[in-house]
Amino acid sequence: MAYSQKVIDHYENPQNVGSLDKADPQVGTGLVGAPACGDVMKLQLKINDDGIIEDAKFKTFGCGSAIASSSLVTTMVKGKSVVEAEKVSNAEIARELALPPVKIHCSVLAEDAIKAAIADYRKKHTEA
Amino acid sequence: MICWNCREPVQGAVCPGCDKLQPPPSVDHFALLGLPRTWSVERKTVEGAWRKLARQTHPDRFVGRRAVERRMAQQWTARAMDARAVLRDPHRRALYLATGEADLPEQGGPDVGAEFLEAVFELQMAARMGETGVDEQVEGMVSAQEAALVSALEQWEAGEGTLDDVPALIARLRYLRTARTLVAQAAH
Numbered sequence: 057m058a059y060s061q062k063v064i065d066h067y068e069n070p071q072n073v074g075s076l077d078k079a080d081p082q083v084g085t086g087l088v089g090a091p092a093c094g095d096v097m098k099l100q101l102k103i104n105d106d107g108i109i110e111d112a113k114f115k116t117f118g119c120g121s122a123i124a125s126s127s128l129v130t131t132m133v134k135g136k137s138v139v140e141a142e143k144v145s146n147a148e149i150a151r152e153l154a155l156p157p158v159k160i161h162c163s164v165l166a167e168d169a170i171k172a173a174i175a176d177y178r179k180k181h182t183e184a
Numbered sequence: 185m186i187c188w189n190c191r192e193p194v195q196g197a198v199c200p201g202c203d204k205l206q207p208p209p210s211v212d213h214f215a216l217l218g219l220p221r222t223w224s225v226e227r228k229t230v231e232g233a234w235r236k237l238a239r240q241t242h243p244d245r246f247v248g249r250r251a252v253e254r255r256m257a258q259q260w261t262a263r264a265m266d267a268r269a270v271l272r273d274p275h276r277r278a279l280y281l282a283t284g285e286a287d288l289p290e291q292g293g294p295d296v297g298a299e300f301l302e303a304v305f306e307l308q309m310a311a312r313m314g315e316t317g318v319d320e321q322v323e324g325m326v327s328a329q330e331a332a333l334v335s336a337l338e339q340w341e342a343g344e345g346t347l348d349d350v351p352a353l354i355a356r357l358r359y360l361r362t363a364r365t366l367v368a369q370a371a372h
Binding site: 091092093096161 | 301354
């Protein structure tokens with residue numbers, strides 16, 4: 057299957073690969089997976105007291121589209137507020153990367169990862 | 185069933201009275217191949233049942249016949265190939281028995297548990313960092329999940345349990361298959 061140029065760009069030169077301190081109260085971690093293909097994606101957000109995403113890191117084990125989706129989504133949410141970041145949709149990611157229908161689930165995974173990371177951050181702050 | 189041509193009762197793909205091909209029935213993959221709905225069916229049994237049906241309904245046998253029969257022969261061929269592909273693969277057969285679908289859904293799907301996902305992620309990280317022995321750990325997890333899957337299916341077949349855990353076990357094995365590939369790549 058042919059990947060779009062945008063997928064190849066993000067795959068060959070992924071942005072924001074890495075990890076943040078999971079124990080940091082400012083960091084929310086989302087770990088999600090796609091059972092149908094076995095891809096696993098970890099996405100972390102560092103959120104400041106104003107609710108702005110200061111940093112985003114990811115590590116994805118999976119296909120090129122999954123890596124590209126997570127790379128793109130970190131660039132999309134950096135500098136945004138949590139509320140804005142929550143609105144990032146898989147359709148937006150899929151459109152930006154020109155994903156074919158069989159790879160739409162990769163963009164869904166990236167959306168799920170953002171939501172899971174935000175949920176984790178919120179959990180830390182309601183417990184505190 | 186009643187033969188669409190001669191109105192005589194008919195069992196099987198071809199009417200014994202008038203030799204006309206019948207449409208494939210709306211039955212599951214097991215019934216289509218004439219196999220019992222069981223987990224413990226051997227691959228060669230599936231192959232044998234499929235080959236018998238494929239011979240009986242092969243489009244080449246119906247070239248000179250009317251369009252309706254030629255179309256039915258194509259339908260039989262497609263259905264039989266589908267049934268064979270699902271039933272000869274142990275994981276797809278297991279999932280089919282448990283859910284009626286041979287493949288996990290593209291999105292959503294069973295919950296494999298946060299701890300399992302974490303473990304798979306950590307193993308792949310370790311492999312990427314150049315740690316050795318990760319492949320053996322992955323194989324160990326594969327063996328454990330395979331054993332749990334077979335045990336669940338055998339108990340179900342003995343009438344002593346449900347197939348409720350099967351989708352999650354299949355999903356875990358799917359994650360481990362991807363992990364196995366990526367761990368092997370990281371080692372090179």
